[in-house]
Amino acid sequence: METVLPKFDSVFSIDCVIFGFEAGELKILLIERNEEPFKDWYALPGNFVGQNESIDDGAKRILYELTGLRNMPIKQLHTFGEVNRHPQGRVITVAYFALIRISGQKDLTPITQYARKAFWIPVNEMPKLAFDHTEIFRSAFSKIRKRLNYQPIAFDLLPEKFTLTQLQSLYEIILNKKLDKRNFRKKMLSYGFLKELSEKQKGVSYRAAKLYKFDRRKYNKIFQNDLNMDALPAAAASEEK
Amino acid sequence: METVLPKFDSVFSIDCVIFGFEAGELKILLIERNEEPFKDWYALPGNFVGQNESIDDGAKRILYELTGLRNMPIKQLHTFGEVNRHPQGRVITVAYFALIRISGQKDLTPITQYARKAFWIPVNEMPKLAFDHTEIFRSAFSKIRKRLNYQPIAFDLLPEKFTLTQLQSLYEIILNKKLDKRNFRKKMLSYGFLKELSEKQKGVSYRAAKLYKFDRRKYNKIFQNDLNMDALPAAAASEEK
DNA sequence: ACAAAAGTGTTGCACGTACACCCATGT
DNA sequence: ACATGGGTGTACGTGCAACACTTTTGT
Known part of the structure; x- marks a missing residue:
């Protein structure tokens, strides 16, 4: 029925x-x-x-x-x-x-x-x-x-090869605040997922910067087991609008 | 037309x-x-x-x-x-x-x-x-x-008055891992949004624990200006499933 | 007295932050 | 030579992680 x-x-x-x-x-x-x-x-x-x-x-x-x-x-x-x-x-x-x-x-x-x-x-x-x-x-x-604070989304916006200064200014634009150059570079490089290329920037009228590439494979390897359910509560920061 | x-x-x-x-x-x-x-x-x-x-x-x-x-x-x-x-x-x-x-x-x-x-x-x-x-x-x-790691959602699940041990075991259940008692209490209390009551737990056959209350007003005050757009990239941890 | 959970401090380490100068390159 | 951004190191403070014993209470 x-x-x-x-x-x-x-x-x-x-x-x-x-x-x-x-x-x-x-x-x-x-x-x-x-x-x-x-x-x-x-x-x-x-x-x-x-x-x-x-x-x-x-x-x-x-x-x-x-x-x-x-x-x-x-x-x-x-x-x-x-x-x-x-x-x-x-x-x-x-x-x-x-x-x-x-x-x-x-x-x-x-x-x-x-x-x-x-x-x-x-x-x-x-x-x-x-x-x-x-x-x-x-x-x-x-x-x-x-x-932006916990995902590598900035790299999706940049050209494949980019300088650290470009990366930093993108962060500054999205976050709407100035960041410290030395600290930014130190932290970014410390993750180990940026691949330094032998190439350099071209066509600039000042010292050319090194180009880097985001290595998604390395990124995934580094953070794969990282469900990051570690860390205590960390009650900070409201997430949603 | x-x-x-x-x-x-x-x-x-x-x-x-x-x-x-x-x-x-x-x-x-x-x-x-x-x-x-x-x-x-x-x-x-x-x-x-x-x-x-x-x-x-x-x-x-x-x-x-x-x-x-x-x-x-x-x-x-x-x-x-x-x-x-x-x-x-x-x-x-x-x-x-x-x-x-x-x-x-x-x-x-x-x-x-x-x-x-x-x-x-x-x-x-x-x-x-x-x-x-x-x-x-x-x-x-x-x-x-x-x-759970960045929002005070655990308090919505607990009774209005609760002990720190109850709070901790709720965290442990949701996160599915053991937490250190001393560190947990230290951190929770350090936020300053838990109000210690003069009351104690009742009806238990061991030393009664102090009861606490989640003070949402204080929580909001503490974290209101905290859009937490500080912090550098922190590429860690994937957020979505 | 015993069982059961409450409650409590210190140390080392990793990480974030603040901060200023010399270097390389193109014009 | 100069202008422009590229590139670099140190010292301090904060916060997390690891770790074990004494106290209180009810039975």
């Missing part, structure tokens, strides 16, 4: 907050919308998820279609579900975020008609955004700031 | 992972389902969210209706959106979690017919759960374990 249950279809969206670093500035990726609602507005890359794809897969597909960026290592951030966040009815959105290397990704070409264009904009020059995207952006920014 | 846009209705659910501490064991709150699908199965308290309530409000309502617990301080955990996670079609679920005080909350009485009963079960004796709830539970457990 099996009962026949009704079938459900969901309507929900994802939105992506993609951070990049270019010309000494932290930037995020926006699109200009080409469809109602909020036609012509700036917005985070986002759209509806299909019925036959997981939300993670959907997020990747949507990001690709709107910006031309493929296979970005995006992660879930938070789900936004206020009743009136979408003018067309009840649509919750799952926000994703990633930090990526801008250099070499010049061609931001939307594949679909939903976006007129995709572009990087400095986080300090954010325009008004469609829907509740400003709130989503702020939430993501706050999250990466906290995460 | 306004276009008329279609209206959307979403179907999606929330599920709650509620932790408690009782008789020296960490427990979570389950229901026995009284409706298809998964009728008669054990499951996390969860149901569909209404069209006119935010997901946060919906989570609170559903938890109340299924377990009789009101106004729990639940927080969003993660959204689960695999394509086939729900037998009736595409239903994503937003998972919430909370840590609460069991004592005094004896009456777990479901208000609706969806649940036959609600009950606490030790995390070590988890039965097979409906849907993908086992995965959701694991994800939540992993999260609180990590959070």
Whole structure:
């Protein structure tokens, strides 16, 4: 005596907050919308998820279609579900975020008609955004700031080869504070996951700095058994927004 | 020339992972389902969210209706959106979690017919759960374990007045490791947010221990300006599962 | 008196912080 | 030669980790 249950279809969206670093500035990726609602507005890359794809897969597909960026290592951030966040009815959105290397990704070409264009904009020059995207952006920014302190996310933003000064100034920008040069270098190098290259910086009108590379393999080796459930409570610091 | 846009209705659910501490064991709150699908199965308290309530409000309502617990301080955990996670079609679920005080909350009485009963079960004796709830539970457990190291969540689980030994054994259970008594007490007391009461433990057949209280006001005062964006990178420890 | 848990200090080590000068290179 | 950032070491303080015995209370 099996009962026949009704079938459900969901309507929900994802939105992506993609951070990049270019010309000494932290930037995020926006699109200009080409469809109602909020036609012509700036917005985070986002759209509806299909019925036959997981939300993670959907997020990747949507990001690709709107910006031309493929296979970005995006992660879930938070789900936004206020009743009136979408003018067309009840649509919750799952926000994703990633930090990526801008250099070499010049061609931001939307594949679909939903976006007129995709572009990087400095986080300090954010325009008004469609829907509740400003709130989503702020939430993501706050999250990466906290995460910077215990995850190697900065390397995702830098070019493959970078100088220690570049790395430090990225930290300073995200954390919004000055760091001590000697201490920064000492600490970074002490981890042992930075590989010193024989190459040097080029095209600068002063002493060229050594280039380094982030060695993810070494990083994983160093921290693999490190669930870091050591340490006592450490009641400090609130984690969430 | 306004276009008329279609209206959307979403179907999606929330599920709650509620932790408690009782008789020296960490427990979570389950229901026995009284409706298809998964009728008669054990499951996390969860149901569909209404069209006119935010997901946060919906989570609170559903938890109340299924377990009789009101106004729990639940927080969003993660959204689960695999394509086939729900037998009736595409239903994503937003998972919430909370840590609460069991004592005094004896009456777990479901208000609706969806649940036959609600009950606490030790995390070590988890039965097979409906849907993908086992995965959701694991994800939540992993999260609180990590959070214990930098948030005062343990106090939510303990009775209002507790001994330092009780506090320590709770930490040991969640972190699944032994801690040093002297160091633990020293560190906990050094924070300054534990209020020593004049009362002592009663009804034990050995030297009675002093009772303490968590002073949330002091805690907030101590850590309010502490966005803890100090500290250098500290590349250690992976945060997510 | 005994059983059971409460309560208590010191030392070494690792790590974070503060701080200032010489070096190499391109123009 | 000079301007510009590159590169380097030490001393101090804090906080964590390791470690064992005496005290109190109820039975």
